[in-house]
Amino acid sequence: MVNKKFGIAWDVLHDVMKMGGAVEAAPCNALLTALGRGNDFKRMSELMAKMEEMGIKPDVITFGILINRLCKSRRIDAALEVFETMSGGVKGVSAEPDVIVYNTLIDGLCKVGRQEEGLRLMERMRSQGGCAPNTVTYNCLIDGFNKVGDIERGRELFDKMKEEGIPLNVETLNTLLDGLCRHRRLNTAFDFFNEMQRDGLKGNAVTYTILITSLCNVNNISKAMELFNQMLSAECPTDAIVYHCLISGLSQAGRMEDASFVVSKLKEAGFSMDIVSYNVMINGFSSKNKPDKIHEMIEEMEASGVKPDSVTYNTLLAYLSKAEDFKSAHKVLDRMMDEGIIPTAFGTLIHAHCLDGDIDKAMRIFRDMGSKSKIPPNTVIYSDLINSLCKKNDVEQALYLMEDMKEKGVRPNTQRFNALFKALRENNLLKKALQFMDRMVEQACNPDYITMEILTEWLSGVGEIERLRKFVQGYPVSKPQPQQKDGIVAL
Structure with a gap:
């Protein structure tokens, strides 16, 4: 569609010129802008060539459009070539770069990590270009140095701005604050904020978002709330982001009353909760065991048209499992399956069923993991199941799970071996025990005092102390050992 419109527009211009009409750069600039929005550099080059062919001289706006699009596409070297063409009079083309062109290039250089070149271009701007750097020039450079962690250079440029009497704006403030906060220099950031x-x-909404987010990141929630109240008192125009950041920080810190207060202020300001904010609130209320509040949040979500996502469902599944509300937990699980959402809280539900003594339900969920969700069970899930099966003296299924672990490459821990050795001893399955002693050796899973207590009592009672000695020394015990004679292994 863009190509078609470009062709029609160029045909119209071409016809005007054929009829002797004078065509200047302005309509061509409009075409260049449209092509630039689609990053159609090929047609932009064709248009420049046609302008040269028709004797249309590009002006500073023409070159500015080209440089702007090239910088936004991170083609900085190409943008610099265009800059040299316009300022050097190549092919008879000459247009004096203005402050917008210089700032565009300086910003482009800083965004690709070429801050020093940006600084040199600012000096060239003064000496050769006849342009004075302005607030935007310095903001671009300060931001560039902050992004690479050179906060001191950013502050030096800020001080230079003040010396030269260049007006500071809120973007200058935010750029420096962002750099300081990113590098955990919060005290300096607040000193600078108070000074300004x-x-x-x-400050504006961005200022408060930077500071409040940084405070929440270091768990200084009290200071974050203080700053939030300061923002409200100052009647600073805000956006939803600052509220969402604080709701998240307060919820994670377990300060749910304060989080609810911020939610009320968010609504008063005419903003809505997003899925992330609902999720952190639900998680916070889950941590505080507030089922009524969780239900309230879910109802509000549905009324607002916010659809629960994987985080919502998994948070609910984990909470309901820990609360042993298995009926509700399985409803959530079924709904997740119906909506094609992969549960990651299987382990919590399995663990809860194991604690409740319902190993059959736990095993059914375990099988669903493989057949429906395709999520591989981890060591913790296997451990819960094997431990529960051994307590129920269901050695056969416990052995099946141990083999399944081996097949799937999941490494059992010492506690699981201990539970299995105990069950094997109670069922007098010595041969199996020896095989799993070998597996412990193979997997470099170190026995603990419980392992040694179980095996020592059992093996010494059946005359297998030598096997126990080899196990402790890290040798296989279930396979026959090669006979040695005079220090040489007999073949």
């Missing part, structure tokens, strides 16, 4: 406030430069 005293100088009359007030």
Whole structure:
């Protein structure tokens, strides 16, 4: 569609020129802008060639459009070539770069990590271009140095701005604050913020989001709430992001009353909760065991048209399992399956059923993991099941799970071997025990005092102390050992 429109537009211009009409750069610039939005550099080059062919001289806007699109596509070297063409009079083309062109290039250089080149271009701007750097110039450079962790250079440029009397704006403030907070220099960030406030430069929604998020990241929730209240008192225009950040921080810290307060303020400001905020609130109320509040959140989500996602369902599944509300947990699980959402909280439900003594349900869920969700069980899930099966003296299924673990490459821990050895001893399955002693050796799973207590009592009672000695020394015990004679292994 863009190509078709370009062709029609160019045909119209071409016809005008054929009829002797004068065509300047402006309509061509409009075409260049449209092509640039689609990153159609091939047609942009064709248009420039046609302009040269028709004797249409590009102006500073023409070159600015080209440089802007090239910088946004991170083709900085190509943008620099265009810049040299316009400022060097190549092919008789000459257009003096203005401050917008310089700032576009400086920003492009900083975004690809070429800050020093950006600084040199600013000096060239002063000396050769006859343009004075402005607030945007410095903001681009400060941001560039902050992004690579050179906060001191960013602060030096800020001080230079003040010396030269270049106006500071809220973007300058936010750029420096973001750099300081990213590198965990929160005290310096707040000193700078307070200094700017005293100088009359007030923060905006972005300012408060940067600071509040940084405080939540270091778990300084009290200070974050203090700053939030300061923001409300100052009647600073805000956006939803600052509320969402604080709701998340408060919920993770377990301060659910404060989180609910911020939710109410978010609604008063005319914003809505998003799925992330609902999820952190549900998780926070789950941690506090507040089923009524969880139910309230779910109802509000549905009324607001916010669809639960994988995090919502898995949080609910984990909570209901721990609360041993198995009926509700299985409803959530069935709904997840129906909606094609993969449960990651299988382990919590299996663990809860094991604690409840319902190993049959636990095993059914285990089988569903493989047949329906395709999620591979981990060591913890196998451990819960094997431990419960051994307590029920269901050695056959416990052995099956141990073999399944081996087949799937899941490494059992010492506690699982201990549970199995205990069950094998109670059923007098010495041969199997010797095989699993070998497996412990193969998998470099070190026995603990419980292992040694079980095996020592059992093996010494059946005259197998030598096998126990070899096991402790890290040798196989179930297979016959090669006979040695005079220190040489007999073949």
